[in-house]
Amino acid sequence: MDLYDLYQEVIVDHNRSPRNFGKPEGYNRIAEGFNPLCGDRLTLYLRVDDTGTIEDIAFEGEGCAISVASASLMTECLKGQPVSKAEALFGSFHKLVTGGESEPGVDLGKLAALAGVREFPSRVKCATLCWHALKSALNEK
Amino acid sequence: MSATLITTAGSGFDVEKLRNDFPALHQDVHGKPLVYLDNAASGQKPLAVIEAIDHYYRHDHANVHRGVHTLGERATAAYEGAREKMRIFLNARDVNEIVFVRGLTEAVNLVANTFGRERFGPDKTVLLTRMEHHSNIIPWQLVCAQTGGGLKVAPINDRGELIVEEFEKLLTPDVALVAMVHVSNAIGTINPVRECIALAHARGIPILVDGAQAAPHMPVDVQDLDCDFYCVAGHKMFGPTGIGVLYGKAEHLENMPPWQGGGEMIRRVTFDSSDYAAPPARFEAGTPNIAGAVGLGATVDYLQSVGMSSIAAYEQELLTYATEILSGVEGVRLVGTAQDKAAVISFVVDGVHPHDLGTVLDRQAGVAIRAGHHCCMPLMEFFGVPATARASFAFYNTRDEVDVLASAVANARKIFN
Numbered sequence: 001m002d003l004y005d006l007y008q009e010v011i012v013d014h015n016r017s018p019r020n021f022g023k024p025e026g027y028n029r030i031a032e033g034f035n036p037l038c039g040d041r042l043t044l045y046l047r048v049d050d051t052g053t054i055e056d057i058a059f060e061g062e063g064c065a066i067s068v069a070s071a072s073l074m075t076e077c078l079k080g081q082p083v084s085k086a087e088a089l090f091g092s093f094h095k096l097v098t099g100g101e102s103e104p105g106v107d108l109g110k111l112a113a114l115a116g117v118r119e120f121p122s123r124v125k126c127a128t129l130c131w132h133a134l135k136s137a138l139n140e141k
Numbered sequence: 142m143s144a145t146l147i148t149t150a151g152s153g154f155d156v157e158k159l160r161n162d163f164p165a166l167h168q169d170v171h172g173k174p175l176v177y178l179d180n181a182a183s184g185q186k187p188l189a190v191i192e193a194i195d196h197y198y199r200h201d202h203a204n205v206h207r208g209v210h211t212l213g214e215r216a217t218a219a220y221e222g223a224r225e226k227m228r229i230f231l232n233a234r235d236v237n238e239i240v241f242v243r244g245l246t247e248a249v250n251l252v253a254n255t256f257g258r259e260r261f262g263p264d265k266t267v268l269l270t271r272m273e274h275h276s277n278i279i280p281w282q283l284v285c286a287q288t289g290g291g292l293k294v295a296p297i298n299d300r301g302e303l304i305v306e307e308f309e310k311l312l313t314p315d316v317a318l319v320a321m322v323h324v325s326n327a328i329g330t331i332n333p334v335r336e337c338i339a340l341a342h343a344r345g346i347p348i349l350v351d352g353a354q355a356a357p358h359m360p361v362d363v364q365d366l367d368c369d370f371y372c373v374a375g376h377k378m379f380g381p382t383g384i385g386v387l388y389g390k391a392e393h394l395e396n397m398p399p400w401q402g403g404g405e406m407i408r409r410v411t412f413d414s415s416d417y418a419a420p421p422a423r424f425e426a427g428t429p430n431i432a433g434a435v436g437l438g439a440t441v442d443y444l445q446s447v448g449m450s451s452i453a454a455y456e457q458e459l460l461t462y463a464t465e466i467l468s469g470v471e472g473v474r475l476v477g478t479a480q481d482k483a484a485v486i487s488f489v490v491d492g493v494h495p496h497d498l499g500t501v502l503d504r505q506a507g508v509a510i511r512a513g514h515h516c517c518m519p520l521m522e523f524f525g526v527p528a529t530a531r532a533s534f535a536f537y538n539t540r541d542e543v544d545v546l547a548s549a550v551a552n553a554r555k556i557f558n
Contacts, residue, residue, distance in 0.1 A: 003504045007497070007556055015557070016492075038496050039514045039527035062527055064496035065557060120500060 005116040007065065015065035020058040020075035029140060033133030035125055040067045044133040052083045064126050066117060071130035073110050083138055090131050097127045154451050160537045162187040173507030176542045181326045181485055181533030182511050184357060184379040193439035194381065194432050204428055206405065220431050223438030227386050230441045231371060232362040238394065240387040240421040241434050245353045246276040248372035248387035251424060252349055253280040255397040260317040263289030268316045271297045271523055272325045275516040277351045281320060297523065301328045301477035308337060312344050319348040323355035327515035327531065328477025329485030338368050353377050358456055358483050360449040363388050375433060380440035384433030394420035401426040452536040459534050460484040463543045470551050476529050484534035490550060492558045495530040501556060506549035
């Protein structure tokens, strides 16, 4: 397992210039993700409309390259998507980074860049931090 | 790089020879020779300790203080022999001042729940320093939540040194106890504990010292310090995990109530009431970690054969070298630059999160460091960083290893910048 499988170009790029970074106007869902083991912390903001579409999604906070890139890629991938797709992707993404079987019919797109995490068990929490925040933001009514 | 570099501190400190005593140091990690710089988290074990535990289990194991048979007597002698070794190591007056506990955390919890609980109350406080490890914060918080009262925190300066004048001002009549760290695990600061103890005692305030990072790296003399309690973790001083020592002045231990109840800590039991054993047995309920104590005794023998003063002198040389080399790496900023410092270097690297640095150093260079808040969140907040990378040294580390660290840090920057 090469280090560059973990820190692929896309990860390094999203860490250096995270997309959808900052606190957006008019959000109606918010959740915090915190990893007490390493101090990574992020806040996730969503605007979900009446039809269940994620109109806007953004995050702010601080963390390692894996957690920042993962949050950046997640927001990019979910903007404009229905909540149901976000829920489906959560399951697939979790399997991707923990080494489970991939689910047929779910295209992870750019998120696949985080597959290398599965070889670094101590870093799985970094990659999934934003997804856990997403889950609690969506469950919050 | 020379693999046979010999660095001397005083006479006869031969680091290469000492390294041979530690089997775990001689292995490759991801194809590179292991460079173990996470000693503040836990030290590696000399063969003498591993063999002492092995021998104990192969030949001498039985429960202590019970059997009249030979193995019971041997186990008891080994366990109590280890207590005497720890007495000598810390220079306690009396062997009964040495209580075996699970580790530093248990030592602090024991004092908080007995000595502390009897002194705390709504108008009382515990005085800590900003650089305490969570294990010297949470036990006091837990007891204060039940008794009332709270914590006061002595401030530090930008170099990470305790501001002694401020500490002194905080020693007001509400302070029931001072609990402070001898050497900071996160930034290496050596606190002027002797001076702090004298200041506290001048006002009749007892003081507990967290010695987890001091005992493995410098001579400790509890009589000279005159502290009321001193806590030590076995695994950080190259001994086994799950064993530690609480030193307490006899006058305190004798008057403290038991904490945990069970066998071993009683004198007479009826269903109405029981009498408790004298210290240290009063605080060692249940079958203790006998093998751990035996291993710790072997550790003390080993450390004394090397010499704590020689260890301290060698590590100071190594710290000076590492500080110079690491400061010279572009983008590196040291966190905690106390004048009186143990061989711990906390640092941040421009554009590289400590967590990523930890992974890169491990995979690329076989270097083990710690990345995170080091169980010192209030201290990290003071320095305005969520986490740092920390290289913590022991007497078996070399200048060559410092060079490997420095070049690996420089390489890591290339990945992220």
